[in-house]
Amino acid sequence: MxxxxxxxxxxxxxxxxxxxxxxxxxxxxxxxxxxxxxxxxxxxxxxxxxxxxxxxxxxxxxxxxxxxxxxxxxxxxxxxxxxxxxxxxxxxxxxxxxxxxxxxxxxxxxxxxxDAGLRCGISMKGANIVVGGSVGSFSAFMAQAGNLVILGDAGEALGDSLYEARIFVRGNIQSLGSDCEVKPMDDTAKQILVDLLAESGHGDVDPDSFTLLGSARKLYNFHVDNAGDY
Amino acid sequence: MGTKDQLALVRDPFACKPAIIAEHDDYVAIASEFRSLAHLPDIKNAKVFEPAPKEMYVWKL
Structure with missing residues (x-):
């Protein structure tokens, strides 16, 4: 070369x-x-x-x-x-x-x-991001598609107003943002995680040690009861 | 914040304000970005990191 x-x-x-x-x-x-x-x-x-x-x-x-x-x-x-x-x-x-x-x-x-700082993967629209350390607050805010893998901890309001991106976290989460919730790790998500860990040099990390987060889809349409969350 | 023999730093609660630290055996330097630290002596051997939110860092002579 x-x-x-x-x-x-x-x-x-x-x-x-x-x-x-x-x-x-x-x-x-x-x-x-x-x-x-x-x-x-x-x-x-x-x-x-x-x-x-x-x-x-x-x-x-x-x-x-x-x-x-x-x-x-x-x-x-x-x-x-x-x-x-x-x-x-x-x-x-x-x-x-x-x-x-x-x-x-x-x-x-x-x-x-x-580590990655504040707002890692904010509004991501399909990329894959693998962070070997921790991420700061408001990471994956309004993330629409793609996958964010965090081997360390996450700051405040992780995945706030999340759309259809997946977030995988291995460490502690200070707090989840509005409309972000823990999801069961299905086979598709697990395979994505295994592939991303291998591609990013973390093939030895146990995929079962991660929590999967996704959108609760309650903020997709306006509802007056959620007015405080928008 | 600095006195004659101490230097202290606290970053905002969200680590929103740009801040970077270089710790070297001979000095501690704080700036908003690495560009301002790049020409310090022997910077390649300094420990360079971003301060965590809300955490207080104190260096004494």
Missing amino acids: ETVKFDLEKHTLREVNQYLHSDASVLDGKAVTIDNPNGSHNIAVGLKADVNVTIQGHAGYYAAGMNQLANVVIEGSAGTGVAENMMSGRVHVKGFASNAAGATANGGLLIIDG
Whole structure:
């Protein structure tokens, strides 16, 4: 595999991102490494090719946002909005992620080895997110589709106003949000969990140690008795 | 909040305000994002983490 190296102490972020926006015929199958990211914002956003990108350090806000097809690895931590609005591909954060990780993501797989902050997976629309640590409050708020797997604990109001996303939690939950409830783990859900654990490097974790959460579907239509929950 | 020999930090109850800490043998640094810490000496060997909500962190000389 051909490797292309960038160093953000020598190249501008625009040079790096413009290269990463080259035609798929130029990028497909290539490996790109980015040294000294130093917390820069918007690294590797809007990728549309089957390219492997490694960010060798801590990334700033919106790293790998809007990703399609690409496989992005962040060797350090990620700032707010990592992989936000991802459509497909894979983003792997080896450290922790800040707020709104995977927000509104439509597809693809986001793996966070450490903790994720506030609002992880908020309004997710079909992506899969696996968090090796814990997530902050309001995670999966209004999540519409996809799966959020949390190996650690969850903060307050988990899954508030949830639609049809699944949430799997192994640790403690500080509180459930409105209309989020514990569901029996059916075979379909369990298989999804087993596959996601294997894909994200947690194949040794017992799927039976997770609780499945889903929507109670009581907020789908307006009802005056629920006025306080909207 | 800092005094001559102590530094203390409390984050808001939801960890909504951006905050990041770098702990190194020689210093403790607090900023809203890593970008501001990236050029500190030997930052690669610092322990970098986000403070938890409502938790009080105190460092003494």
